[in-house]
Amino acid sequence: MKKYQLMAPGPTPVPSEVLLAMARPMIHHRTPAYDALFREIRAGLKRLVQTIQDVLTPACTGTGAMEAAVTNTLSAGDSVIVVNAGAFAQRWLAIAKAFGLKVVELEAPHGDTVAPERIAQALKANPSVRAVLVQHSESSTGVLHDVRAYAQVTRATDAILVVDAVSSLGIAELPMDAWGVDVVVSASQKGLMLPPGLGLLALSDKAWAAAKRSTLPKFYLDLTEERKYAEKNEARFTPAVSIMVGLREVLRMIDAEGLPNVFRRHTRLSRATRAGAEALGLELFPKTTPSPALTAVLAPRGVDADRVVEAFAASHDITIDGGRGPTKGKIFRIGHMGYATETDVVIALSALEQVLAELGVPVDFGAGIRGAQKVFAERS
Numbered sequence: 341m342k343k344y345q346l347m348a349p350g351p352t353p354v355p356s357e358v359l360l361a362m363a364r365p366m367i368h369h370r371t372p373a374y375d376a377l378f379r380e381i382r383a384g385l386k387r388l389v390q391t392i393q394d395v396l397t398p399a400c401t402g403t404g405a406m407e408a409a410v411t412n413t414l415s416a417g418d419s420v421i422v423v424n425a426g427a428f429a430q431r432w433l434a435i436a437k438a439f440g441l442k443v444v445e446l447e448a449p450h451g452d453t454v455a456p457e458r459i460a461q462a463l464k465a466n467p468s469v470r471a472v473l474v475q476h477s478e479s480s481t482g483v484l485h486d487v488r489a490y491a492q493v494t495r496a497t498d499a500i501l502v503v504d505a506v507s508s509l510g511i512a513e514l515p516m517d518a519w520g521v522d523v524v525v526s527a528s529q530k531g532l533m534l535p536p537g538l539g540l541l542a543l544s545d546k547a548w549a550a551a552k553r554s555t556l557p558k559f560y561l562d563l564t565e566e567r568k569y570a571e572k573n574e575a576r577f578t579p580a581v582s583i584m585v586g587l588r589e590v591l592r593m594i595d596a597e598g599l600p601n602v603f604r605r606h607t608r609l610s611r612a613t614r615a616g617a618e619a620l621g622l623e624l625f626p627k628t629t630p631s632p633a634l635t636a637v638l639a640p641r642g643v644d645a646d647r648v649v650e651a652f653a654a655s656h657d658i659t660i661d662g663g664r665g666p667t668k669g670k671i672f673r674i675g676h677m678g679y680a681t682e683t684d685v686v687i688a689l690s691a692l693e694q695v696l697a698e699l700g701v702p703v704d705f706g707a708g709i710r711g712a713q714k715v716f717a718e719r720s
């Protein structure tokens with residue numbers, strides 16, 4: 341018998357309450373039932389994103405929401421800064437290129453971050469820059485960028501700060517209005533424990549002002565139009581109804597746990613996973629603040645990290661993920677975001693011990709689990 345476990349850095353497992361809610365018969369989106377659902381979701385999303393702005397919910401993946409952030413706030417020929425320290429940053433570069441933007445690239449090695457001072461300098465040197473595009477949690481490297489400090493820099497300028505929070509919303513603290521973030525971009529399939537297919541976008545007043553000037557082409561993801569409907573509590577097009585039904589359950593679950601507790605749980609799971617990996621003599625990939633969404637680990641010397649990923653699947657029916665681009669074969673990544681608990685981390689570390697042994701690495705069985713349990717024992 342096999343028992344499948346999804347422990348990738350997205351998509352993530354969907355709780356059974358949410359699956360059951362989504363299994364109910366389809367409802368029409370122009371009915372009192374959907375009105376009530378949408379109203380509850382709009383209020384819940386404002387609390388989650390910690391903003392007074394409407395959080396828009398287009399039917400698209402995270403990349404669609406990233407593209408919408410660009411096409412709705414910028415015009416052809418505009419200059420942007422991209423903080424590039426991983427594969428998802430390269431997606432910002434690709435989108436910027438597709439829409440004819442000029443890019444000032446601030447690069448850091450994968451596993452590292454870009455200091456806020458470099459953004460301040462680049463903005464000074466390039467005063468025409470209209471937006472700074474960053475990841476909050478760079479899922480390809482397991483690093484959390486210091487968005488709070490970035491926002492302190494952009495706040496004092498005319499440039500907007502656009503944050504890819506796909507693997508940080510509902511995982512790491514990101515109070516949009518308090519920090520002065522201008523665009524929060526996210527998606528359903530990471531911290532929100534839903535199937536893929538729903539994008540999330542919130543824009544600050546400064547970003548909406550930029551939207552007024554923006555001339556890049558847009559139709560399906562025209563956020564100004566989308567907002568007009570949302571303000572009337574209406575859907576512009578057919579929404580991703582099933583995912584919206586699931587989202588209501590998720591928002592209730594997050595409210596019941598309490599948002600600060602949700603963040604604390606993720607911090608704890610990530611600390612425990614790191615402690616477990618280190619107790620097994622493994623080296624962590626991030627050279628700076630690790631993301632609470634996932635743990636990126638360097639494979640032991642002489643072991644191809646992709647073999648670790650394969651053995652997790654073959655021997656334990658657990659999906660984790662490997663590296664991308666320069667880290668391919670070097671790192672493996674374990675997700676612990678969304679519907680994830682302490683026992684999930686213990687299972688992942690237990691499987692890791694067995695996988696390493698299977699690949700011929702000497703293992704002190706139980707050491708990884710003990711490393712995690714010590715973190716869990718520090719009840720604070």
Ligand SMILES: *Cc1c(COP(=O)(O)O)cnc(C)c1O
Pocket residue numbers: 350401402403404428475477478479504506507527530536
């Ligand atoms: C998962 C992820 C995305 C989303 O990509 P889609 O596959 O289009 O949903 C974007 N950015 C980050 C940081 C991610 O982790």
